[in-house]
Amino acid sequence: MTKGVLIFAFNNETIDYVKLAKLAASRVAQFLKVPVTLVTDVQVDKENLFDNVILLAKELGQKRLFHDGSLKNFVDEWNNLSRHTCYDLSPYDETLVIDCDYIINSDFLNCCWGKTSDFLIFKDSFDLASWRNIKEFNHISEYSIDFYWATVFYFRKTEKNQLFFNLVEYIKDNWSYYVMMYQTLSSNYRNDIAYSIAIHMFNGFSKENFIEIFPAKIAYVLDKDHILSFEDNKMTFLLEHPSSANEYIVSKTEGMDVHVMNKLSLLRLMDNKELYV
Numbered sequence: 001m002t003k004g005v006l007i008f009a010f011n012n013e014t015i016d017y018v019k020l021a022k023l024a025a026s027r028v029a030q031f032l033k034v035p036v037t038l039v040t041d042v043q044v045d046k047e048n049l050f051d052n053v054i055l056l057a058k059e060l061g062q063k064r065l066f067h068d069g070s071l072k073n074f075v076d077e078w079n080n081l082s083r084h085t086c087y088d089l090s091p092y093d094e095t096l097v098i099d100c101d102y103i104i105n106s107d108f109l110n111c112c113w114g115k116t117s118d119f120l121i122f123k124d125s126f127d128l129a130s131w132r133n134i135k136e137f138n139h140i141s142e143y144s145i146d147f148y149w150a151t152v153f154y155f156r157k158t159e160k161n162q163l164f165f166n167l168v169e170y171i172k173d174n175w176s177y178y179v180m181m182y183q184t185l186s187s188n189y190r191n192d193i194a195y196s197i198a199i200h201m202f203n204g205f206s207k208e209n210f211i212e213i214f215p216a217k218i219a220y221v222l223d224k225d226h227i228l229s230f231e232d233n234k235m236t237f238l239l240e241h242p243s244s245a246n247e248y249i250v251s252k253t254e255g256m257d258v259h260v261m262n263k264l265s266l267l268r269l270m271d272n273k274e275l276y277v
Contacts (some may be wrong), residue, residue: 010079027104105233114156149189220259
């Protein structure tokens with residue numbers, strides 16, 4: 001059985017997602033020690049980081065608001081509409097899909113390989129800024145279904161999973177209908193919400209067990225926070241102050257995988273200190 005990681009990276013005018021994917025791949029090599037395949041729309045040298053580079057035409061993106069800390073924001077394209085193609089594109093029997101801004105600092109995700117589960121995903125989460133309201137990551141709307149994180153998930157090549165990803169594509173293609181049906185918090189397409197809806201439908205519109213939950217919570221910092229330093233498996237963040245927009249609170253982690261949503265902050269850190277070989 002072959003196994004490996006799949007990363008999607010489509011640049012916009014502001015954010016170099018391919019550069020972030022190189023960082024993510026270096027962390028996979030260090031902590032998970034499995035091959036990595038990159039899916040992108042531009043020519044990329046493997047640089048001893050990628051086992052494969054798959055070229056895929058970029059779908060027409062949608063505009064969204066990004067933050068770079070508490071005081072700065074901007075609008076740019078978000079081009080991550082092709083994630084459902086992971087089943088067809090993956091060269092592996094067992095695939096772990098990760099966001100390029102998910103920074104691996106441990107071997108925890110190796111728990112997925114060789115299990116009897118065909119599909120693993122994160123459901124519960126925690127914000128390093130524990131004082132913030134995380135309600136939006138509990139349910140896709142106030143009175144709707146459970147929220148699942150498409151940031152990281154694992155699947156095997158099975159007929160059932162192929163049907164699941166076909167369903168995700170169908171939801172994407174009929175997004176306006178599902179926004180109304182599930183009263184989602186965002187009218188823009190979001191992988192997290194599409195996967196949450198597909199899981200709910202695949203479970204027979206109930207809380208059955210089509211999927212298995214990773215035995216941990218996914219840790220994250222928002223794009224209103226900054227990453228300050230990064231060395232080996234230690235990270236230091238400046239977290240948005242609960243009552244002052246121009247102040248931050250320092251938080252440090254060690255050996256903890258973290259979803260770092262402020263991509264510009266990560267890129268600035270990479271420019272000051274190369275974090276991949």
